[in-house]
Amino acid sequence: DFGSVSTDPEKHDVEYLTPISIGTPPQDLIVDFDTGSSDLWVFSTEMAASDIKGQTVYDPSNSSTSQILQGSTWEITYGDGSSSSGDVYIDTVTIGNLTVPNQAVEAAKKVSSEFTEDPNNDGLLGLGFTSINTVQPTPQNTFFDNIKESLDARLFTADLKHGAPGSYNFGYIDPAAYIGNISWTPVDNSQGFWGFTSPGYAVGTGAFRNHSMTGIADTGTTLLLLPKSVVSAYYKEIQGAEYDSDQGGYVFPCSPTPPDFVFGVNNGIVTVPGDMVSYAPVDTANQNCFGGIQRDTGIGFSIFGDVALKTSFVVFDAGGLQLGWAAK
Numbered sequence: 649d650f651g652s653v654s655t656d657p658e659k660h661d662v663e664y665l666t667p668i669s670i671g672t673p674p675q676d677l678i679v680d681f682d683t684g685s686s687d688l689w690v691f692s693t694e695m696a697a698s699d700i701k702g703q704t705v706y707d708p709s710n711s712s713t714s715q716i717l718q719g720s721t722w723e724i725t726y727g728d729g730s731s732s733s734g735d736v737y738i739d740t741v742t743i744g745n746l747t748v749p750n751q752a753v754e755a756a757k758k759v760s761s762e763f764t765e766d767p768n769n770d771g772l773l774g775l776g777f778t779s780i781n782t783v784q785p786t787p788q789n790t791f792f793d794n795i796k797e798s799l800d801a802r803l804f805t806a807d808l809k810h811g812a813p814g815s816y817n818f819g820y821i822d823p824a825a826y827i828g829n830i831s832w833t834p835v836d837n838s839q840g841f842w843g844f845t846s847p848g849y850a851v852g853t854g855a856f857r858n859h860s861m862t863g864i865a866d867t868g869t870t871l872l873l874l875p876k877s878v879v880s881a882y883y884k885e886i887q888g889a890e891y892d893s894d895q896g897g898y899v900f901p902c903s904p905t906p907p908d909f910v911f912g913v914n915n916g917i918v919t920v921p922g923d924m925v926s927y928a929p930v931d932t933a934n935q936n937c938f939g940g941i942q943r944d945t946g947i948g949f950s951i952f953g954d955v956a957l958k959t960s961f962v963v964f965d966a967g968g969l970q971l972g973w974a975a976k
């Protein structure tokens with residue numbers, strides 16, 4: 649069995665939104681697939697109306713297949729400080745043509761302002777490892793964990809694009825989706841993430857520098873967050889680049905296009921084109937851009953977020969406990 653679903657970027661590729669269906673008859677919601685967390689939670693009829701601003705909500709009482717998971721609750725806080733909490737239903741969830749009949753659907757009762765102020769995002773679907781699911785007293789499986797035994801291969805792929813629809817595929821590697829070879833690297837899932845270590849990096853056409861960078865492949869994070877020393881080495885090559893504490897990161901003139909950023913994956917490399925490093929203009933006046941590569945200070949590991957992922961075709965292989973990166 650295998651399946652595919654389209655995923656669309658919000659403005660500036662800040663997040664990628666993917667349609668899912670929950671319940672009977674199906675309730676269609678659009679959520680953020682997040683390899684950096686492992687809860688499937690959605691806006692719901694159990695929330696205060698003031699916390700809902702345009703989102704579509706899940707109504708378990710309108711689903712003939714929903715069953716409350718008695719006594720279970722969940723609460724999650726993400727690295728950026730946003731948070732949500734609520735209770736849990738078991739219901740049928742469909743992604744593309746793949747259905748899990750008894751999926752734990754975490755219905756929100758409360759969400760922080762970041763979610764309320766994001767009208768197009770109806771929730772999150774975690775694609776991290778079940779070990780970090782927040783449901784108490786008994787953690788619940790992710791959609792992928794529930795479906796993976798029935799897939800032709802225990803993997804999913806992320807093909808995120810810059811300003812264009814991409815796709816998540818489950819159970820197969822589409823040879824037409826990438827070029828060249830896939831570089832494979834082992835995954836450390838001890839923290840519940842898709843963790844790996846990159847051997848080093850290069851700036852533009854410069855020499856490759858051996859510099860271990862341990863981090864996670866995280867579709868739920870917008871930017872590429874790397875060690876301070878690597879980030880300053882990169883921005884040193886851009887005229888006028890500076891760390892702007894007001895903006896909370898490196899800012900530089902939007903033109904000329906900055907140098908590419910290359911990072912290693914095992915014995916292969918991934919190239920982030922310079923035009924993808926200019927994440928977004930900070931003001932229309934003097935055309936300064938906020939960098940897509942920023943420091944990982946305080947996190948404890950690097951985060952290879954959408955800025956890194958959208959340059960590649962990425963295989964999240966749970967069967968082999970490895971990540972595959974390919975150009976496209």
Ligand SMILES: O=C(Cc1ccccc1)Nn1cnc2ccccc21
Nearest residue numbers: 682684685726727728730868869947
């Ligand atoms: O929270 C983050 C980014 C982050 C910032 C600072 C420290 C650590 C990580 N990503 N993320 C990953 N999944 C998310 C889901 C919602 C919001 C943010 C999400």
